[in-house]
Amino acid sequence: MDIGYTMVELAMELVVYKSTIDKWERGLTQPNYINKQKIIDFFGFDPRTETITI
Structure with a gap:
């Protein structure tokens, strides 16, 4: 998902x-429960449940 953040900015x-x-991003690991919640809070929605349209 391109939101205009670099990896460093998103990590911060x-x-x-x-x-x-x-x-x-490379699928080597997955976020734990706490980090999943941080991602949801950051995006304002759960990206795992969003439908991707091309």
């Missing part, structure tokens, strides 16, 4: 390491 917003964001 979510209070995680940049490498954590990178691992999530």
Whole structure:
């Protein structure tokens, strides 16, 4: 999802390491419960439930 944030900026917003964001994006790891909630709070919705349209 392109929201105009760099990985560093998003990591700072979510209070995680940049490498954590990178691992999530590449599918190497998944956010734990606390970080999932931070993501939902940041986006204002649960991105896992949104339908992607092309």
